[in-house]
Amino acid sequence: MFQLLIRRLFWSIPVFFLVTGITFVTMHALPGGPFDSDKTPPALVQQMENTFGLNKPLAQQYLIWLGNVAQLKFGPSLAARGKPVESFLLPGLAVSAQLGLMALFFALAVGLPSGIVAALRRGRWQDRAAMGASIIGVSVPAIVLGPVLYWLFGLYLGWLPVAKWSSLEDGLWPYLSHAILPAVTLGAGLAAIVARLTRASLLQVLHADYIRTAHAKGLTQGSVIVRHALRNALIPLVTILGPLAAAVLTGSLIVEQIFAIPGMGRYFVSSINNRDYPMVMAVVVIYALIIVFFNLIVDILYVFIDPRLRQAN
Amino acid sequence: MSSSTPVSGKPTETAARSSGAAQAGDAGAHAVPANVEELGLGGRQSRTLWQDAVRRLRKDPVVVACLLYLTLLIVVAAMPQVFAPLPYDQASFSDKLAPPGSIATGKLEGHRYILGADRLGRDILSRLIFGTRVSILVAFMGAGISFLIGVSYGLVSGYSSPRVDNVMMRIVDVVYAYPALILIILLQVFLTALGQRDDSNLAGWQRAIVMLDRNSGGLFFIFVAIGAVNWLNMARLMRGQVLYYRQQEFVQAARALGAPHRRIMGRHLLPNAIGPCIVAETLAIPSYIYTEAFLSFIGLGVQPPTPSWGSMISDGYAALRSAPHVIFFPALALSLTMLAFNFLGDALRDALDPNLRN
Numbered sequence: 001m002f003q004l005l006i007r008r009l010f011w012s013i014p015v016f017f018l019v020t021g022i023t024f025v026t027m028h029a030l031p032g033g034p035f036d037s038d039k040t041p042p043a044l045v046q047q048m049e050n051t052f053g054l055n056k057p058l059a060q061q062y063l064i065w066l067g068n069v070a071q072l073k074f075g076p077s078l079a080a081r082g083k084p085v086e087s088f089l090l091p092g093l094a095v096s097a098q099l100g101l102m103a104l105f106f107a108l109a110v111g112l113p114s115g116i117v118a119a120l121r122r123g124r125w126q127d128r129a130a131m132g133a134s135i136i137g138v139s140v141p142a143i144v145l146g147p148v149l150y151w152l153f154g155l156y157l158g159w160l161p162v163a164k165w166s167s168l169e170d171g172l173w174p175y176l177s178h179a180i181l182p183a184v185t186l187g188a189g190l191a192a193i194v195a196r197l198t199r200a201s202l203l204q205v206l207h208a209d210y211i212r213t214a215h216a217k218g219l220t221q222g223s224v225i226v227r228h229a230l231r232n233a234l235i236p237l238v239t240i241l242g243p244l245a246a247a248v249l250t251g252s253l254i255v256e257q258i259f260a261i262p263g264m265g266r267y268f269v270s271s272i273n274n275r276d277y278p279m280v281m282a283v284v285v286i287y288a289l290i291i292v293f294f295n296l297i298v299d300i301l302y303v304f305i306d307p308r309l310r311q312a313n
Numbered sequence: 314m315s316s317s318t319p320v321s322g323k324p325t326e327t328a329a330r331s332s333g334a335a336q337a338g339d340a341g342a343h344a345v346p347a348n349v350e351e352l353g354l355g356g357r358q359s360r361t362l363w364q365d366a367v368r369r370l371r372k373d374p375v376v377v378a379c380l381l382y383l384t385l386l387i388v389v390a391a392m393p394q395v396f397a398p399l400p401y402d403q404a405s406f407s408d409k410l411a412p413p414g415s416i417a418t419g420k421l422e423g424h425r426y427i428l429g430a431d432r433l434g435r436d437i438l439s440r441l442i443f444g445t446r447v448s449i450l451v452a453f454m455g456a457g458i459s460f461l462i463g464v465s466y467g468l469v470s471g472y473s474s475p476r477v478d479n480v481m482m483r484i485v486d487v488v489y490a491y492p493a494l495i496l497i498i499l500l501q502v503f504l505t506a507l508g509q510r511d512d513s514n515l516a517g518w519q520r521a522i523v524m525l526d527r528n529s530g531g532l533f534f535i536f537v538a539i540g541a542v543n544w545l546n547m548a549r550l551m552r553g554q555v556l557y558y559r560q561q562e563f564v565q566a567a568r569a570l571g572a573p574h575r576r577i578m579g580r581h582l583l584p585n586a587i588g589p590c591i592v593a594e595t596l597a598i599p600s601y602i603y604t605e606a607f608l609s610f611i612g613l614g615v616q617p618p619t620p621s622w623g624s625m626i627s628d629g630y631a632a633l634r635s636a637p638h639v640i641f642f643p644a645l646a647l648s649l650t651m652l653a654f655n656f657l658g659d660a661l662r663d664a665l666d667p668n669l670r671n
Contacts, residue, residue, distance in 0.1 A: 269611055
């Protein structure tokens with residue numbers, strides 16, 4: 001197990017260099033520079049580029065950047081005239097992470113039970129209702145669901161506030177009420193995926209011999225499902241946790257824009273458009289780290305869920 | 314899944330089995346497979362599997378409805394000017410945000426806005442019809458590009474020596490670790506910036522690409538970006554399939570008979586391994602349609618005034634408070650189309666899945 005983790009971590013090193021390297025090169029290959037839009041005289045642009053080290057050879061710039069990252073410094077934002085990138089991204093990341101966790105929670109809280117019920121009542125109305133809802137959930141994207149929820153609950157019914165974000169210090173209900181619509185928008189598609197996957201893998205497991213054995217031993221239905229069937233059926237579900245996390249990140253960009261949430265997503269497009277190189281790099285690194293982190297968690301969870309993997313190592 | 318399938322499918326399966334035995338005999342294999350699913354190999358048998366699937370799909374009313382809807386979309390996308398009452402960029406400011414069913418007042422007097430008008434006074438129905446072209450093109454071009462790259466990469470990787478295979482798959486792993494959204498956005502910004510540059514500064518090949526993109530209303534770059542990101546899954550799936558089938562007796566037999574690599578790959582591995590890839594590609598189409606809509610929503614997609622459902626949703630979102638009808642129809646069209654492809658992919662997967670037959 002320990003070895004597996006070490007090997008995984010080792011593999012993420014070349015991935016890190018390639019991801020950041022490709023981004024660095026592509027980004028600098030974009031036509032235009034960070035100071036182009038200003039009506040500044042060329043001499044001043046030259047001076048600014050000197051200040052921020054943009055006139056050095058690309059390879060050298062990359063090495064300097066790597067050195068700074070090793071000291072956990074992501075550099076100054078070029079668009080905000082030198083304020084450190086972290087001062088924008090960290091508060092944004094905190095908001096995005098809360099939103100993402102709530103969306104994941106929603107996806108699991110809705111997806112798991114409906115998938116289980118659908119599998120146990122296969123072919124009956126519960127199954128058809130759950131699967132019908134899930135195919136709609138997969139097919140209605142956030143750019144549709146978001147505005148629909150926004151209009152219905154925010155404007156037409158007026159039940160929930162929209163276009164704001166509230167921190168926990170303002171009280172639990174204000175905090176939750178601002179987060180419900182965005183979290184549901186972000187989590188609906190994931191809930192549908194989770195439900196479909198849970199149903200499919202549970203159906204496969206339910207036909208296995210050891211389930212029949214467990215029934216034959218006289219165990220109760222609940223105990224068979226929870227202790228024997230679900231435990232094995234959850235393995236494929238754990239596998240997609242990594243991609244799910246990526247989907248939450250990807251989706252949060254749109255959801256944050258629709259509900260005007262001060263998260264990290266908005267910096268992404270704006271930083272590329274502004275050619276704010278340090279900001280782009282920081283966002284890419286954070287995204288990649290989160291994906292690597294979730295994949296690592298998946299590997300660890302595997303071993304906890306499936307004892308066979310423990311022995312294999 | 315229709316429960317009557319095993320009964321009605323029986324004669325075909327028996328026939329396929331006997332002809333399969335004859336063909337397997339040609340290739341030098343002795344074992345007669347127990348049933349056609351287990352076999353699933355060789356040209357003739359896989360065709361029966363497909364024919365069987367098609368017959369089952371035709372019985373499903375939902376599948377037929379989805380196919381009819383998509384056919385309609387393709388026809389509309391092929392000749393939007395025939396169906397659209399107005400050009401997509403015809404604006405009449407006096408009619409801005411006109412509700413559905415209202416009659417035009419300004420220079421277009423007498424025209425009826427069946428689905429209303431947007432914030433520039435453009436007919437939503439016409440824009441919706443022209444926008445169909447973007448989504449349908451992205452669906453098929455994105456699928457085509459990623460399918461072509463992914464399947465050939467996976468085929469070569471799976472068939473090559475373990476060392477080459479290992480290198481090719483590590484490359485896939487690394488690209489896979491790259492957040493797809495970031496790659497698409499970077500590519501899209503890069504390509505768009507290239508497209509906006511002065512022609513005289515561009516090399517010959519760059520100019521050719523830029524012309525191609527301009528003539529397609531900014532669509533070509535979206536195809537490239539989507540295709541470049543989505544071939545990874547296809548490559549992995551195809552490689553897995555090839556690794557499985559290359560161990561099979563019929564491939565060993567072909568090799569023993571001295572068939573060249575190209576023939577083994579093209580005639581033996583490809584037809585057998587491609588089924589799950591087709592299913593996976595069909596199920597991936599909604600994500601391509603969504604990627605375009607998503608890019609257009611954040612302003613990195615098609616260039617205005619070219620309409621796309623994504624950019625129309627973006628327009629509608631901006632007018633959500635005053636005129637919620639503007640967002641309604643493009644949102645409905647986008648969801649329905651994704652739904653149709655999802656249904657179709659699900660049905661195709663079930664129809665081709667031997668485990669679900671009984």
